[in-house]
Amino acid sequence: MVIRGDNTVTAAGVASYYEEASELISADLSGLHFGYWQGLPAGSSMADASRRMTELMIDKVAITAGQRMLDIGCGTGQPAVELARVSGAEVVGIDLSPRHVRLANELADAESENDQVRFRLADVMDLPFEPESFDRAWMLESFFHMPDQSEVIRQIARVLRPGGRLVIANLVLRIPLNDEQDSALANLWKMGHVAALLPLANYSDLMAASGLVLDELLDISNDCIRPTFQAIRDLHAARRRAEAEKLDAPVELQDDMTAGMDLFSSTPEIGFAIIVASKPL
Template identity: 35%
Template sequence: MARQGEELRSVEKLYDATSAALEELYGADLHFGYWDASVVDLPSAAARMTEHLIERTQVTPGQHVLDLGCGTGNPALRLARAREVRVTGVSVSRREVARANDSAEQQQMAHDVQFERVDALALPYTSASFDAAWAIESMSHMADRAVVLRELSRVLRPGGRLLIADGFLRRPPSSADSRAAETVCAAFRMGLPPTLPGHTELLGEAGFVVVDQEDLSEHAQRSITCLAHLMQARTAEFSDMFGEKAFTRLLDSLLGAELTGTIGYVLLSAERR
């Protein structure tokens, strides 16, 4: 438990420190982009990814959605507007939660969308209190994926859908692959992702059945090099955040071919049994 508490504080510290700067690079949708003919840069690609996730979310007006790892809150606000649902977004970062609630107030959506600082390992919600859930690039930050998935299973009603957008391990990593992936994971306080069968196994053990699996690697992976170039243009700022040597290693890993060959990006839709 002490180790899990330390990891939680480490993730909180990272996003308290970096969210504002990363938002300037990504735009309001702080996650990988969906690159197609309609996008021109990382912010528009990230916004397109949110649109794609909303399209894949099976909800009806009035239902209640949990957004696990809400970031800036913009994806949750967009989901609530587009699908006429209520959303509760959670994050370990106090600054992200405050920023997201400010956005909800400014957009006059605080009645339908609220954000709270919550530990995903112990969700403070009653059983079967949500109709659906999102986990957009948040599972990789969890100290124990299995525990978090069991918590999500508990708070979702039977038949409720969980949408996970995250990385997956394409192949057993070589030494060079491992070094690149571990450098990125260390910088962003993440663990190496499972394989696709590993994702399915974890979901099954938590009481979910995978009903759809969409490999978005081709659309998402351009985000890696795009982010690296944007961060490189602001080297002094990000060196202060990550440390000079750590940031240099991070850039080298993000710009190398090993990372994209090792880690893919998947959208999983799972149903609570």
């Protein structure tokens, strides 16, 4: 299995990165995540496309009232709260960032009832939950931060009930990178704390090794990466023109993130996919 990324990434480093960059990322991604632009009319916003991605993930996870879901790498909680609202399911979110957990719980307090959605500090590499305690799990743009992805899937498989489902929205390699390309991208891996990217062809074996079955592999790169990065660039330009309020993020970090977007956009081997797997009955 050919894995590309920075194998020095640690949980502490990822947490520190989001403590520093979360305000900038939230502003760029309208508080949400990458966008899914398929079928959206011309002139749609980053917020529109991010909501569209949430809708796609909710459709794929297929959870209902009375079931329980684990959100791994929950960020500031918007997708989890929306899923709970439309499905009636109970949602538990975990994240490495204390700031994210605080903001997510504030959102849950404001928009959900009866502790239907709660968030806590936890590491997916050591999930603090009983075996077979969740019906569903998802990861939205957090899996690529995790160096030992096989162990991550084993941990999730342990807490899923038979018949449970896992849905991942993740950066992937559409085709493998050669060593020269990987070397050219080394600074990008380090800057974005990208620990591991797998070729799409490897996901079936990754799931099978932990007792899960790959049900669907949906490459949405063309409707995700380029339009998302273009929308973020437009937001940056609008902020500069309007001299909007200063973001609490170093100028160097903003410049580095812009350079990273340019490099991603010019590397067609890097894509974005939705991965759906299930635990056999």
